Amino acid sequence: MDFSDYILLVFLGFAAGFINIFAGGGSMLVVPFLIFLGLPANIANATNRIAILFQNTVSVFTFQQKKILDLRTDYKLLFPVLLGSIAGAFTAVDIQKEILEKIIGGLLILMFFMVGLNPNAWIRAKAEKAGNKHPLLRFFIFFAIGFYGGFIQIGVGFFLLAGLVLGCGFDLLKANAVKIFLVLSYTLIALVIFIFYGLIDWKAGLILACGNMSGAWLGTRLSIKWGATYIRYILLAALLIVALKLFGLF
Secondary structure (H helix, E strand, O other): OOHHHHHHHHHHHHHHHHHHHHOOOOHHHHHHHHHHOOOOHHHHHHHHHHHHHHHHHHHHHHHHHOOOOOOOOOOOOHHHHHHHHHHHHHOOOOOOHHHHHHHHHHHHHHHHHHHHHOOHHHHOOOHHHHHHOOHHHHHHHHHHHHHHHHHOOOOHHHHHHHHHHHHOOOOHHHHHHHHHHHHHHHHHHHHHHHHHOOOOOHHHHHHHHHHHHHHHHHHHHHHHHHOHHHHHHHHHHHHHHHHHHHOOOO
């Protein structure tokens, strides 16, 4: 990598950090570029987690300051997500990437229509209904999301938002804050595993993290200012773009 590559990494990191805070899919920008720069796919996947770690640390701190995230009560989904992420990180090996991308793309299209056709479920909190969801079903859902996040990360924010809004009754602003906290938590676990196996390119990861942190700082403040309604619009756009990208339409 030369100097211009690192400059581009900072800008891509900024865009990815901003997108990840509002919705998800920022890693769709970063991981392919790291592979383009010559990193093997498994190292690109692992190196991206350095930026995710710093990005979400900035965001969690800000959401706590603004009283949107309360770690005393918002930790309850940590256990299944962490268990899933450990399993996912250990099984992050070669897979049929094309098939996986088509499956994820189909799920994102489905989620696009769910968000578009039922806006109230995503904008207004319905936490009182969260208790109606079967605890075992919630455990399985968030274990599966954690597994996917530990395994590949790309697009995991979309699935976490769906689980937190539809499964726990949060509005999108609160769900975003909890999502970022959960991703931060399992990223720490996944990073330990990737570091143990020597899969991190530290120079690229730390330079990328500078961009991600800046994007996250701006994205967090704008998400708090704009609220759940505007987050929904950005989520719809991100869902459609990432799904079309996964189907190879651009």
